[in-house]
Amino acid sequence: MASTPVDHSAPDTAARSKVERFRANPWLALTAVSFGLLMVQLDGSVVAIANPAIGRDLGASTAELQWVTNSYLIALAASMILGGKLGDRFGRRLYYLVGIGGFVVTSVAIGLVGSIEGVIGFRALQGLAGGILMPNTLGILRAVFPPKRFALAVGIWGMVSAVSTSLGPIIGGLLVEHVDWESVFYLNVPIGLVALVFSAVVLAESKNSGGRQRFDLLGVVLLAAGLVALVFGIVKGETWGWASAGTLGSLALGLALLVVFGLYETRQEHPLLPMRLFRNRSLTTGAVMTLLNFFVMLGGIFFIMLYLQNVRGYTPVEAGVSTLPMSIASLFASPLGSQLTSRLGARVTIPLGLLLSGAGMFGMLSWSVDSSYATMWPPFVAIGLGVGIVLPATAATIIGNAPVRDGGVASGLQSTMLQIGGALGTSVLITVIAGKVGSSLFGELTGAGVPAGVARGLEKAEDAVTMGIAPVSGDMPAQLRAAVVEGSGQAFVNGLHAAVTVTGVLCVLGAAAAAVFVKGRAEEARDMRAQAEAAGEPVGVVAAH
Template structure:
């Protein structure tokens, strides 16, 4: 059986001598390892959520089309999805510190390149580069923690990891709003430079070179290609489904081809000695359940944040900064939930915290289904708190269920599996909920406009603007009489809220299904064997 070793290899001459007590102390300290990976994790997660705020400014400055702006997001998602499990496997095989630091350096350089490129094509290309390097960085954060912490303390480490992840994601809209409004859209990417430099220097000093020995010399190149193409097709089908149409040949073809290749990948992996993703991991019911619920967790988080920001900015008229401030309860609840979730998971296992977290998210979604176009803030912050608590608890519990139960030699692969589930779930959440909102808007817009006082003929003409209304934007044209403009705004916003209600109710039902799945899948599962 393979084992995990820690190589406390020497750094340049400016560092303490390799055999010195100072060097041994630094690289043997798991809490310093946690602090080091937190920098890289914070950078990637913050970047993922601030870019959405910067997109309108990028479009105006670079004369980008809506399709171009979609690819600013999609190129990142596609590259990230294709590289996460590979990044974890490379870290397990050749050294987790090496590939973590390579990911930090590459992500930082790609971020700076986006800010100086000056063209929308350059932004898209370097966003894809960010995704590739993020795929090296993300899974090895958890791989390094799994190797550094003893089983009894791994849950606490994961709780802090989850806290950093959740808070950086939730703070993104605030940070992005401030930077775009007060500095420039380029600053959203330049801010990664100082964070990346600190992460690189600190990590180079304190991180141990954890790797798994006894894996042989072969590398599963066919598996890499099969999985990369399968995930590319699946994510492409998901992110383009709303644009192409969910029943279109392009969407169905991408999804079907991706699923066929994914099944083929699974079959192939069972027939080779040194697989990229060992299928034996999925014999553990808790690990499999954790992967599914992890995807659902970020489906809810990113999908809900997307339509909440549309509601706050386009319906309620708040600035990006003000909208971000209104969501602070979500961030603060996440901050509290992650260590609490880790504590409860360490004592009772994920069978308590994972269903509880999904139930809290269900409560948040059903609370949002009661919002209207003029809901007071007192009706908004309780769902934000419930959502933050739920997401933080599930993230801590799912990390324990996936990475904590995987053998140490597969820690990087398990981290890649969790990160892949996060990204695919987030892409699905945004795309599916936007599609639900758009469909409901199209079905109710004409009726809501006429009910608000818009003449029937004019209401029918405005149906062509349903895509704008699905983003919360009322199609008021210059020169429109004030009374008609008020009616158009009222009817359009009500149609958008109809879509939000549908999306929130569907999300709530999915959370209840997720809670039941977690309760059933984690029932009577023991803790992972420490020596695994």
């Protein structure tokens, strides 16, 4: 009896098609990348709270403790464009998962290593993992969301980023106070495992559809070396002095290597970072505004926390709770900013956000050593609104103006500027505070009732006062102790006023620059259509394989 062959291809094709449709769901992709983003951004802010406990437990010096942060920051900044390029070429889903796995493994290693040298080393490796992970979050979104929905997706991405950064001090404070410092790193394990499993199930692979290309190894070396030297100079500028030979040499070397990198890239058929991207003035301006936005956000959070904890005496948890208005404002502002950008264009929303941040900074000029909370929360709300509006607008300006094939690289550029802006914010603003403290400390101490001779001796404690710490000792008479606390606190507030003035002015200048150089909606739409036609790909369509 003849047998009849059974064709299983139709059911197999139908099942495969169903899986592909499931994995092409952009909102599931957004949920998946939000887990990874939450892990990285939360880690960045909780570690700042854990540093004092790490120093006490491992017997670390101040310089070693600084490298717990600096090694991570430098590795993160140096690897982001590379991470985006790897995702664009070999698979954004693949490298996103690799980054998550690396971040989880290094987090566990940091908690177990038991030495400050080990913590510093694994923090650098954690930064490399973050540099692979972060740019592929936006690269994935750029590939799966159509243009009309991309701004909203970036707004939610920005909301997750801003809120997780702001909640870090609260979560970190609770863990350090009630568990131990290692727990702030172990926290990444459950988040990372959920991210790995969920992302493996829901994310579709996307990468460039071009043929075999030579990988730009020399470009990788030049870019990484330039960024390492530049960020190293920035983070050491405050301790070495901005005019010191070491700082100037590091900054000059970094800039020189980046110039060489740029010239080299223009001569490559398959460059690591295509210089043609910078022909789009909106993209270039968006990159600069990203730097400024995180200069404001991370620099502002840094000196606000010094004020709340060291001048006002708040615990880390109390300080974190006090800044909740900033987090809540960011929560609402990021999706709002994306919708405003869709309707009005980034030429309107970036200046609007920067002016709000500037208003928040200028609002802190009313702060004193004993300000009521009623004077604090309005600036927090203004800064949260401003940063939250600018973040999705600049991300959409950078990544939305890049071809889909360069989505990961553009995301890496955005993330790199974000990290450099944060490093500049903390380093530059603490230098501004230190300068004002140094010039006003003696006068504030004597004005508070400290004898001139004692005040001269206390000027040597300028570094402590710059961090908001009064140089008092247990053997001081109560009246003198109170005078030193009052004078030191006022000197720090003088420095804070100088820092917020500088930041506010930069926000106003940035708003004016964005209004001039970011393209209007009609011009941007024409450019994006021309760009898509030249590339032979409709903007916002997945290049899936």
